[in-house]
Amino acid sequence: MTARPLRSRLDFWTVVTGLVLVLLAILLILPILRVLMLSFVDADTGGFTFGNYVEAFTRNYYLNGFKNTLFVGVMGTLGASLLGIPLAFFTARFHVRGRTWISTLAILVLVAPPFIGAYAWIMMLGSNGFITNFFEALGISIPTIYGAHGIILVFTLKFFPFVFLMTQTALNAVSKSFEDAAENLGCTPWQRFRKITLPLVFPAISTGAIICFVLSIADFGTPAILGRGFRTLSTIAYAAYRSELGGLPTMAVTISIIMMAISMLALVAQRRILARRRYASSLTNLPVKVRLTGWRNVAMHLFCHGVVLIAMLPTIVVVYTSFLDTNGPVFTGGFGLESYRRILDDAPTAIANSFLFAFAAVVLITAVSALVSYVIVRRETAAAGSIDFLMMVPYLVPGVVMAIGFVTTFRSGSFNLIGTAGLLILIYFIRRLPYGVRSTTSSLRQIKPSLEEAAVNLGAPPLKAFLKVTIPLIVPGLVVGSLMSFITAINELSSTLIIYDSGTITMPVRIYLAVLDGEFGIAAALSTVLLLCTGVCVYAVFRFADNRDSAFV
Structure with missing residues (x-):
């Protein structure tokens, strides 16, 4: 007698809710708890201690x-x-x-990316910045940017x-x-x-x-x-x-x-x-x-x-610098494409990895955010409320924290099967998932549930009703959320810097290393590529945001 009520409770969206909670538990809660527990471990003895905080x-x-x-x-x-x-x-x-x-x-x-602005200010107000040199030529000493x-x-x-x-x-x-x-x-x-x-x-x-x-x-x-x-x-x-x-x-x-x-x-x-x-x-x-x-x-x-x-101004300086002629790390005067030729020779892997990892993460974000948004908006349950709350956590957790949590959690035991590329994609996914969820949730709230209920009453399974009715109506929200996720994922530095290896280096890491090495031409060219990608995505966001209202008529 209990089989029928149990089966009715385990409908499609209940299963989805459970899977989402499991996903968040593995990729969000577990790494944070791992970091929290390690903070109470003595590095020498492995025992419990408050000494680290002391x-x-x-x-x-x-x-x-x-x-x-x-x-x-x-x-x-x-x-x-x-x-x-x-x-x-x-x-x-x-x-x-x-x-x-x-x-x-x-x-x-x-x-x-904020680190691009930091690099550009070095070009202007660093020890050898052009603004610093200009004032020094006038006999005026100004403080550097450091x-x-x-x-x-x-x-x-x-x-x-x-x-x-x-x-x-x-x-x-x-x-x-x-x-x-x-x-x-x-x-x-x-x-x-x-x-x-x-x-x-x-x-x-x-x-x-x-x-x-x-x-x-x-x-x-x-x-x-x-x-x-x-x-x-x-x-x-x-x-x-x-x-x-x-x-x-x-x-x-x-x-x-x-x-x-x-x-x-x-x-x-x-x-x-x-x-x-x-x-x-x-x-x-x-x-x-x-x-x-x-x-x-x-x-x-x-x-x-x-x-x-x-x-x-930093963006203008970066783009301008990328077209200056260089001889290795030295600017020789005049304009040219030497920096761009060098990044094609020296950093093709970083460029390819950045696009590959960000795109893979965005594909996951698009698929999961549609399901998560539906659960948050349409399922008035404690589990749905918990998911909505957990979507705030990635905003509060610094990239360094998540990266250390991922490394200590997924590079040991049974999780060690995940390679570095997989780790980077997963950390981009979980850190940027809220962008997709928030954008899609706002779109879904504008859609009357009666449209989906009509499809279900006509005999369509919940999954088919979701794919045929709901998804087409929330496409603008999905696209805006995906583009914002892509912008932030392709510019990610802090978490990548901890996880990456020589085969998974990305553009932000390569820019950071180039600045440290004084290779400002390469840094400027790679930064310009990143800024161009960001600008195109922002334009696309504006276009889709302008058309969102018409999508719900």
């Missing part, structure tokens, strides 16, 4: 890295906010010429679009009635902005700021290239992992857990701050853009266009 919080080497990480994370986030909030306010409240151009450049800055100030500058210019785009969206939805009432009560424009507008959009600002902070403390490429003795937890974890090869990477995983804990504490703090107050505004009487005149209009346009142009 050393991490008492030894100056690790304490300085902890302080440095918080310093550049907080200051980079502050800098991004100081640029992003005014830029959002000006573009949302006033007529700014080239507003679409500003938003497009901001997004291009956002998706470009050190904490350089890292903060790169983080500020790299991550401000998060604050800008989220704040701009929130400002466009704020009711004008609140600001008009404050003005009628005698508030100055600054008081009105500080006491009324800013609190209303604080959730958006804090969300953008948290993203900036998490990405800043997790970033490896920028402090590794610009640090010059200024060490952060990400570079310390990588160095510890390399020094502990052949043994248990206990200190590397301990530092990794601390990095992850910082990210989670920042997220919890933001949630608690938002929970204490109510931030709400009716979507009526929306603001009307004002047209400024005189010097205020000029100053506003200079600020808006100046910010995005300065942020784009």
Whole structure:
């Protein structure tokens, strides 16, 4: 009598839900738990110990890295906010010429790899940078880009679009009635902005700021290239992992857990701050853009266009440098394609691997994100809620942490059958899966369940209804999510740097090694190839995003 109810419960989507949970348990939870457990292991005896954490919080080497990480994370986030909030306010409240151009450049800055920006600033403000040399020729000595100030500058210019785009969206939805009432009560424009507008959009600002902070403390490429003795937890974890090869990477995983804990504490703090107050505004009487005149209009346009142009400067420098003639690592003057010829001779494997691994990961992401999104949106169960929650975890876990977790988990025992290429594809897949899931989920929420229910009532099995009805309707969301996943996967550095070997080197790793070796021509050419791929994908995302509404008519 119990066989029939059991069979009815084990329908197609219940099985899919179970398989998704197993997949996340193996590729996400298990590596993180492995890292967590190793942090309590004594490297010499293999026994349980708190000594790794005691050393991490008492030894100056690790304490300085902890302080440095918080310093550049907080200051980079502050800098991004100081640029992003005014830029959002000006573009949302006033007529700014080239507003679409500003938003497009901001997004291009956002998706470009941060380590490319670090490398480009070396070309400009390094010991032999052209800006440094220009001022030295005038007898003026300026500080180089190396050190904490350089890292903060790169983080500020790299991550401000998060604050800008989220704040701009929130400002466009704020009711004008609140600001008009404050003005009628005698508030100055600054008081009105500080006491009324800013609190209303604080959730958006804090969300953008948290993203900036998490990405800043997790970033490896920028402090590794610009640090010059200024060490952060990400570079310390990588160095510890390399020094502990052949043994248990206990200190590397301990530092990794601390990095992850910082990210989670920042997220919890933001949630608690938002929970204490109510931030709400009716979507009526929306603001009307004002047209400024005189010097205020000029100053506003200079600020808006100046910010995005300065942020784009590293990209322009990289592309320009890639067309300079070189003789080995030395630039000889004039223009040519020598750097591109050299990458075809010296780095064909890196180029092929980058495309192959990213494409393979995106194929998996596209297939799995469609199933995961359906489970999250259509299955109102505790398991579906757990999956939805787990989709946030890859955002919070730094690449170094996931890479160490994958190595310690899948390069031992029965999992040792997975080769390096397989590991890279799987780590790209699990780290970028949330991009596909979030994009597809937003598309699926706009589709009425009655369309799928009609197909099932007409006799179609759940899988066939999903493939024939649901998939065609969510294609735009799948494509946008896949393109965003590809952009981030092909630019992945931190996790790749720990896992790769000579046969699986990728473009980001080759660029990083070229910068360390002073091969700036090769680095510029490979960076330009990466930027071109990123730009094409961003254009495709815009095209599909513009057509998404029509897809659901």
